[in-house]
Amino acid sequence: MYSPIKRFLIGRPLKSSELGEQKLNKLKALAILSSDALSSVAYGPEQVLLVLMTISAVAFWFSIPIAIGVLFLLAALILSYRQIIYAYPHGGGAYVVSKENLGINPGLIAGGSLLVDYILTVAVSVSAGTDAITSALPFLHSYNVLIAILLVIIITILSLRGITESASILAYPVYLFVIALVxxxxxxxxxxxxxxxxxxxxxxxxxxxxGISLFLLMRAFASGCSALTGVEAISNAIPSFKDPAPKNAAKTLTIMGILLAILFSGVIFLAYYYGVSPKENETIVSQLASQTFGRSYLYYFIQGTTALILILAANTGYSAFPLLAFNLAKDNYIARMFSIRGDRLGYSNGIIFLGAMSILLILAFQGNTEKLIPLYAVGVFIPFTLSQTGMLVKWIREKPSGWQIKLTINLVGALISLLVLLIFLITKFTQVWPVFIFLPLIVTWFHQIKKHYESVGEQLRIKDCAESLPIMGNVMIIPVAGITHVVENSLEYAKSLGVDQIIAVNVSFEREDERKFEEKWQKWQPEIRLVTLHSSYRSIIHPLTKFIDTIEHKASEMNYRVTVMIPQFIPKKNWHNILHNQSSLLIRAYLLYKRNVIVTTVPYHLKK
Structure with missing residues (x-):
């Protein structure tokens, strides 16, 4: 049942040799990897006005110089990340740059920030998209969280189908949004x-x-810089591009920067000239479209495409998160399952994990975009700052041709990114303070995982040719619940192995049942030793494991091994399992952690 549903939702498995066909051209990459940055046009200008509104509507003219400052930072970041793309063509972005030039801990801080940020990307994008939907359809306001969760599930399934297929589907709404905004x-x-x-x-x-102050203007500028989230995604996902990957990635990044600059500055200017103010139940873009076209089909076209790109901006996270997780897993800082490709050649474990964590975040914040955006922006500007600083160190150390110009570009990017980060931390401390808790925890977690993998490798590695002590024999213990074909199958298999000793163990709750079972056993299998254990408290696990411990202690003195062979019948239909107690699974789960006990299962398949 599971397999047909999986095939329907995700599609047929792809051969490893088809990996090249899953690479993105510039047109599809722009849609998939730029959707986060482009979608921020829908809420970035609003964040500026929300800060200025605390003074009065008269202060809205400051949005124009603030927008110019944001565009200046955007230009610096685009030029900086172009250099990162060519310097590190295998991807990894801020994590790889920081790790190689600043050290392991700065690299892990950048990597951890981006992992969290991509989760926030999905949560913020989908929540903002839901807001756009409910702005046009107010009767849906009370279902915001449910709509957001359903959308995350849909995007997760699309992403699991593979980057090329999802790009083919999701590219249209992105370009329709650009057309609508133009x-x-x-x-x-x-x-x-x-x-x-x-x-x-x-x-x-x-x-x-x-009442205007430099502090408030800096806060508005930092809020406007939330429109720059997602700029780094292309540098993380270079391996997803068709060859020549660095060249295609750099061109895509430049086009994205130009589009973002035009749309962001245009929305800021129209919002200022129209004199619109942020409203709780209607976005700035919705107000602009309403005043320009009325509630006509063009208004709904703009709102529909805005909602779509806000939702699909999450796809940037789904494209970049698995690749970043792969790089961290390759270095043994997170679980190796994130380095395994799924049926559709994507890193499906990363995709599923991202979807699950995003849903938890939406539930925790009840889909409130305004509460999520400050954390989201801080999560971006930490790796922005670290990556630019890392490139500074690289140019100073290597001094390649034209390094002075490259150094200047990264210096400007690093200083402005640091300034924005400090403004966020100071002006929105009450909203971003969790960063000071979860980032150290994440870095500590990374180190613990690395330490675990090193420990496992040390214990598994064969260091020399010294021989281990030979195993002198084997004692087979078989838990039996009755005289059945399941038990008979396991006994016959145990006999075929030629082990030194076979012990059948039965746990009974009543003395009379114990006596009757022993009599039946002597008639059925007199050559197999039976041990009956009485359980006064109706527990199977406790008396069985106590007996196994006793045998194991005696066996270890003679360098024997103890094997517990568990008989288990397998119903023909999966749903039949819920009709039977799963004592064999409980016994197996408990015994697996016994240091010197080998556990095996002998299945007996039912035919009807």
Whole structure:
């Protein structure tokens, strides 16, 4: 039953030789890996206005110089990450750059920040997309969390189908969003030029604002920088590009930067000129579209594409998280299961883990985008700062041709990223303080996992040719619950192995049952020794394991091994399992942790 459902949802398994066909061209990569950055246009400008609104609507003109500052940082980051792409063509982004140039701990801080950030990417994107849906359809407001969870599940399934197939499906909404925003910005500018939008809706640039402060402006600037989240995703996912991968990745990054700059500055300008203010139940983009086109089909087209890209921005996380997890797993800092490709050649364990953690986050924050965005932005600017600083160290150490220009670019990126990070930490400490707890915990966790893998390797490695003590014999213990074909099958198999001693063990709860069983056994299998154990407290595990411990202690003195062979019948249909107690599984699970006991199961398959 499970396999047909899996095939229907995910598709047929792909051969390893088909991996090359799963690479992305620039058109699909732009849609998949830029959707996070482009989607931030829908909420980045709103974050600026939310801060300025604490003074008054007159302060909204400050959004223009703030937008210019954000664009300057965007240019620095695009140039910086182009250099990272060419310097580290195998991907890994901030994690690899920081680890190789600043040391292991800075690398793990960058890697841990990005892992958490990609989880936040999914949660924020889907929550913001749900907000866009409920802005257009207010009667759905009370179902925000449920809608968000369902959307995460759908995107997770699409991602499990493979990056190429999901890109083919998800590219259309991304480009439709770009077209929709261009139509909105174009129509808005035409209305402004023709005088359809009166100029008295906004305060002129330069209008004095009482109560404004540098601290508040810096806070608004930092909030606007939340629109830059996702810029680093392309540098993490270089292996997903078709060859020449670095060149294609760099071009895609540049195109993304240009689109993001146009859309972000356009929305900021229209919001300022229209004089719109943030509302609890309606987004800035929704207000702009409503005032430009009314509640016409164009309005719903813009809202629909906005909702789609906000939701599909999560796909950036689904593309980048598994690759980053792979790099960490390859270095033994997280579980190796994240380095295994699934049926569709994607790192499916990373995809499933990301979906599950995102759902937990949506439930924890009840899908509140405003509460999630500060954590989201901090999670981005920590690796931004570390990666730019790492590149500084690289250029100073290696001094390649033209290194002074490269150094200058990364220096500007590092300083502005650090400034934004500090502003976030200072101005929004009450919202971002968990960073100071979970980041040290994550880095400690990484080190513990690494230590575990090193310990396992040390214990498994054959260091020399010294021979271990030979095993002199084997004692086979078979728990039996009755005289059945299941037990008979296990006994016959044990006899065929030629072991030194076979002991059947029966645990009974009543003395009379114990006596009757011993009589039947003597008639049925007189050559096999039977030990009956009485359990006054109706426990099978306790008396059985106590007996096994006694035998194991005696056997170890003679360098014998103890094997517990568990008979188990397998029903023809899976659902039949729930109709039977699973004592054999409980016994096996308990005995697996016994140091010197070997546990094996002999299945007996029922035919009907």
């Amino acid at each position: 139509i909105l910005l174009g129509a808005g500018i035409v209305k402004i030029v023709t005088g359809d939008i009166p100029s008295n809706l906004h305060s002129p640039i330069g209008t004095p604002v009482a």
